Amino acid sequence: DAGITQSPRHKVTETGTPVTLRCHQTENHRYMYWYRQDPGHGLRLIHYSYGVKDTDKGEVSDGYSVSRSKTEDFLLTLESATSSQTSVYFCAISESNLDEQYFGPGTRLTVT
């Protein structure tokens, strides 16, 4: 299994609070991704990174920001959590943009 960890694995937070999710990899892969998974929608890309300090938006980026200061860490921040951001969040990594992506175990976030 690819060395990808996500923390926390579960979180409950209140509307309006900031939340940061962490993805950590030990594979030294260049590309990292954040997805959210919701019933009936499959996985939707939030943000991705193609190198340290190089990030770009995905299809559902509103309300989210990311940072990547080191190859191994990719942080996803919900600046002011809303109930619509209740979801399961997956991090993924890939060696290049032409390779398959490997997924972390996910973080279940509940915004009350």
Add this chain to the structure above:
Amino acid sequence: AQSVTQPDIHITVSEGASLELRCNYSYGATPYLFWYVQSPGQGLQLLLKYFSGDTLVQGIKGFEAEFKRSQSSFNLRKPSVHWSDAAEYFCAVGPPMDSSYKLIFGSGTRLLVRP
């Protein structure tokens, strides 16, 4: 716009029966194609991938998929299903000659296996 369609939300098969999960894509060129499986409470695991060449690709756990350009399809098959195959299956496409790095996922098909 690129899209991936998995027309079956749920499929139920009996253990030992054959399985085919459908995937259709809309894309301007031949994309890279993937099938992932997700067991309950787990992340996604790659089953197989198609980049080019032989249109019938073999994957892990006895799965195979066939790329049919004329039908824009990449259906997943298994000749004999095991109870442990019960999971959700996702088809995904990626851009082979595009500077973006995005996979587009279908909405998934949940497989139930009858004993």
